[in-house]
Amino acid sequence: MNWGCVCLDLDNTLIDYEAAFKKGMHYTFHHFFDGNWSQIKPADKDEWFPVFKKQCNELFDNIKLKNWSKQEYQQIRFIKSLQYFQIEITPEMAWEFQSYFYSIVHLFVEPFQSAPLLLNKLSERNIPFGLITNGRTYVQKNKLKALNFERWFSPENIFISQEYGVAKPNSKLFEIAHHSLNKSTSSPSLYIGDSWELDVVGAINAGWDAIYLNSREKVPTTNHQPLQTCRTLNEVIEVLGKEIIEERG
């Protein structure tokens, strides 16, 4: 396949965000509850985190259902995780906790082992490639800097939802990237990401091809047809190898 550009998701596609989330939340917990909030420390971080993570998973759909904003979700999941230990805090304190996490999470990001190989292979090919990622601009930029991903992505090739005021799965963000990077009139763009709803559905609805990186064995929730489903980045490299490398020799 001759794509006019290839774009990638960042969190849980190129980097192990689940691991960074856990480490960053542990660090934030320690910062507050072994610091200014020591009087209300609910439990040890290893006892608290699974309770918090359960709240994250159970409450997340409230964003999709548009019951809560992302910020409300982030506040409520934390408040509820402390209520489990009979600790009451204010929404303002919950936001202080989340904001601190945002300011440090980049310290814990690590690329998946095969990410550099994938990015090197894309750079070797004469094909424009970029990042489309949902999130706060400063948080995502801090991560890219910490990862030294500037080696592969120049600022014009990075599309962060907050910067454009529109987030995946909205087609608009894909269209902005397509118009900036895909100089061909006939070749489609390709997107690679780990979220069915945000990445696969978003990309296909915008007229892109999609590769679904289903590393967490999630069942698709719609009838969209990705070009390929892969379980690992190595499998993605294989697919691209066949599709791009053979084509372009």
Ligand SMILES: [Mg+2]
């Ligand atoms: Mg992702």
